[in-house]
Amino acid sequence: MSSPSESPTGPCDQILRTDAARNREKILDAAREVFAEDGLDAPMAEVARRAEVGIATLYRRFPTREDLIAATFAGKMATYADAVEQALADPDPWHGFCTYVERVCGMQAADHGFTDVLTMTFPTAEALEAERSRAYRGFAKVVARAKAAGRLRTDFSDRDLVILLMANAGVINATGDDAPDAWRRLVAYMLQAFAVTTGEPLPPAPKGRDLFNAMVHGQHSHPATHA
Missing domain, CATH: 1.10.357 (Tetracycline Repressor; domain 2)
Structure with missing residues (x-):
């Protein structure tokens, strides 16, 4: 039998899902601020910085700028x-x-x-x-x-x-x-x-x-x- 940490529905999986959801909201909040101030040409790196996430995390959540724009607005x-x-x-x-x-x-x-x-x-x-x-x-x-x-x-x-x-x-x-x-x-x-x-x-x-x-x-x- 799989241990809780190995189970796809175990505590570790729940923590990962919670972290992913939190990071997504932090990115969207930051994107709203950055796009509102600087328009759609604002650097993605600035969105990641304000969200306090790595740029790789941002692109994992939103693979393209258009994905991020669509979710933000x-x-x-x-x-x-x-x-x-x-x-x-x-x-x-x-x-x-x-x-x-x-x-x-x-x-x-x-x-x-x-x-x-x-x-x-x-x-x-x-x-x-x-x-x-x-x-x-x-x-x-x-x-x-x-x-x-x-x-x-x-x-x-x-x-x-x-x-x-x-x-x-x-x-x-x-x-x-x-x-x-x-x-x-x-x-x-x-x-x-x-x-x-x-x-x-x-x-x-x-x-x-x-x-x-x-x-x-x-x-x-x-x-x-x-x-």
């Missing part, structure tokens, strides 16, 4: 998708639309890592992309309600949100701690532009496939996300 992507449900529940369709846009842009401003996550795509991170798709489908309904209420310009496309998030990410990354609220002015300008107007019609919105490719290229422009 799973909760925020769920919140991002849930926010659209709150917008749909707002009795004022225009207020729901504006509040949602402001909230999502605010989530970008609060976390430099999430700023990048919202403007990139991670094809192998299925759970992360499923939440993104849920949010996108919900936002299309938010848009339809605001248009039906006569408050959102008829040529607005749900793809315009992607463009706004890209622009907002650029402002946030450029202004940093020097002008941390600059993004609010951009969003306020854009919400005014989105409202019903008698101005000239907009140029056509980009095709969905073209925007997706831009988001993929956005990931490729961050070489560190492949390390």
Whole structure:
């Protein structure tokens, strides 16, 4: 008969599982801090240092940077998708639309890592992309309600949100701690532009496939996300 230390369900095995779970949470906590401060290009070694684990342990838990990003931002992507449900529940369709846009842009401003996550795509991170798709489908309904209420310009496309998030990410990354609220002015300008107007019609919105490719290229422009 195997001794407890040799049994796959013995005390030693339980200790190993507990240590593995503890290390995983320490790594995720550290990754949230590091990515929030420095974005997705932050060195993996810095995540390991703050988690007080070896780099080998980090890679054993998360073999690729994309694995770590997906696990780190799973909760925020769920919140991002849930926010659209709150917008749909707002009795004022225009207020729901504006509040949602402001909230999502605010989530970008609060976390430099999430700023990048919202403007990139991670094809192998299925759970992360499923939440993104849920949010996108919900936002299309938010848009339809605001248009039906006569408050959102008829040529607005749900793809315009992607463009706004890209622009907002650029402002946030450029202004940093020097002008941390600059993004609010951009969003306020854009919400005014989105409202019903008698101005000239907009140029056509980009095709969905073209925007997706831009988001993929956005990931490729961050070489560190492949390390």
